[in-house]
Amino acid sequence: MTTKRFVAKTARDVMKQVRDELGADASILTHREINGWHEITATAGEADATPKEAKASGKTELENKQLQMKRAQEMLQIFNSKQNVKEASTTSETTSVKAPAVVQATSNSANQNQEMNQLLVELREMKNSFQSQLNAISWESAQHQSPNARQLTQRMLEAGFTQDLAKRVLKKLPADLALEDAIIWSRNLLSKNIQCIENEAEILDSKGVYAFLGPTGVGKTTTVAKIASRFALQHGKASVALISTDTYRIGGNEQLHIYAKILGVEMLTAKDGVELDTALEKLSKKKLVLIDMAGLSHKDKMVEKQLEMLSATQTKIKKVLCLNANNTTESLNAVTQAYSSKGIEGCIITKVDESISLGGILNAVMQNKLRVLYITNGQRVPEDIALLNKTNELEMLLSDEEDADSSMASDTANHPENSSIQPIIQTHA
Structure with missing residues (x-):
């Protein structure tokens, strides 16, 4: 050498x-x-x-x-x-x-x-x-692999999964499976590695304080309003309250204030840890308190201070990370690593309706071992929010174009407003 x-x-x-x-x-x-x-x-x-x-x-x-x-x-x-x-x-x-x-x-x-x-x-x-x-x-x-393995690899890459994940799946794939059986086996393997809540009662029937974190424009405020309205429909307006810490931007908390006024729920603002403790103490009798945190880039040094403020409160706060389904796997990994230093309860996948494929976001969810609480697929409150149906999503991602078109047509016929995403509640008059 x-x-x-x-x-x-x-x-x-x-x-x-x-x-x-x-x-x-x-x-x-x-x-x-x-x-x-x-x-x-x-x-x-x-x-x-x-x-x-x-x-x-x-x-x-x-x-x-x-x-x-x-x-x-x-x-x-x-x-x-x-x-x-x-x-x-x-x-x-x-x-x-x-x-x-x-x-x-x-x-x-x-x-x-x-x-x-x-x-x-x-x-x-x-x-x-x-x-x-x-x-x-x-x-x-x-190309030196079996034809079935090649086709499965191609489908995974076209679905948005990374090459590394495709290699891991193929490494465990039994060699004697036909293509359709290989796809079903791979789908089941991926499904086992995706964590998500199976019943919304796990959130709507529980008490606690949740803080929603993530970059600017990811949809935190709208997501907070959706969850608050759903909780209020089930337990009453007096059972839920909102807190905004977005005092950095001009009018940063005005949108949440408008939602709170429409929903008829109490809302407070807090600019630092002391005010946040005071607000939480005032709202201690509420069953559910949702905190809309200021949007910050994962590169911003304020992220660490934001996490420290939440961890230093006297009340236990569960941190929820909002992730944009349109971002690449690399970007999602970077955001997750920045926000998970103090531990997070789970994540919410936003802007699903704007995403071409969920392969990238599901790849990041598996890679970072995140638990998916909800997915959001529009701006309407409270309709455009749902639980993740990982079986249906993986079936659509790994099926060929003809199967995907027929599956999408069937889902659209059953749920024309939400395509393949099964809604949790219907529009209320």
């Missing part, structure tokens, strides 16, 4: 050195910036050895593809490492302190920032290239 170190003034130049010296298949081990110079440590041992070893030992084409996939995964791990980016940024800051000549000239500093931005762009392009290559190699490898 040949390992060499390359140094150049720009990232483009040092990458050119690596390609010229070790070839396009070189594996990058480290990349850092020192005093304005870019240093890369790369190796060509594995890349050079692969064709020779394959030729000498008579390895099959499939094995060669697997080796290429392994190399692509190693490259992706390097580019996905946030720690490397963090270290590069720290090194750059340290370099600026140690190199007075660079700091003195504004133009040089601007050039350095431009070079860093260019480097990040190149890294993203390389990452996307390796990801595409990895997907292509993985798909070619899948």
Whole structure:
């Protein structure tokens, strides 16, 4: 294995050195910036050895593809490492302190920032290239599987499930199953890994305080109004109350105030932990208290303070995370990781009516072991909310187009307003 170190003034130049010296298949081990110079440590041992070893030992084409996939995964791990980016940024800051000549000239500093931005762009392009290559190699490898396994893999990917989940399912799939039996088996396996409430009485017949968390625009306020109205219909208006902590935006709590006025339920506002404790004490006789939290990006540092405020109250608060069904699995994972540091009771899948497929959100639910309390599929209060029927959803996701169309037509005939989602209550006059 040949390992060499390359140094150049720009990232483009040092990458050119690596390609010229070790070839396009070189594996990058480290990349850092020192005093304005870019240093890369790369190796060509594995890349050079692969064709020779394959030729000498008579390895099959499939094995060669697997080796290429392994190399692509190693490259992706390097580019996905946030720690490397963090270290590069720290090194750059340290370099600026140690190199007075660079700091003195504004133009040089601007050039350095431009070079860093260019480097990040190149890294993203390389990452996307390796990801595409990895997907292509993985798909070619899948062609060596049985026809049933290939069709099942294709259906899962088209449904929005990740390649990693498809691989996990196929790894456990019995080899002697026909396609339809394989689909049923896979559907049952996925269903067992999706947690959701089976009876709404678990929420509507219980007492407690729930705080609804999530990014801005995910539908928290409307969801709070839907649950409050359903609880009021069953237990009376005096049994439920609302609290808004959205004092950051101008008029942030006005929408919830309008809902509270229409529903005839009590509503209070709280801007900090002290006021929240006071409000909860005042509403202690209520059976159900719903807290509409301010919407925050998962990258916002205020998320941690928001969670700490809820955890520090004298009253136990159950945290519910609202997730947009339109987001990608990667985005949903990032949101979940940011909001679940203090523990969450479950999640509510919102904007189902705007989503093309629930494969991505169900993938995130399984990956993060979330418990689905409700799904929302419109703006109407209280009609557009339902329990997740995971069996029906998985059946539609994994069926072919003809079966999906007939199933959707049947569901639409039975429930024209909610398509495949079975409503919990009908419209009230």
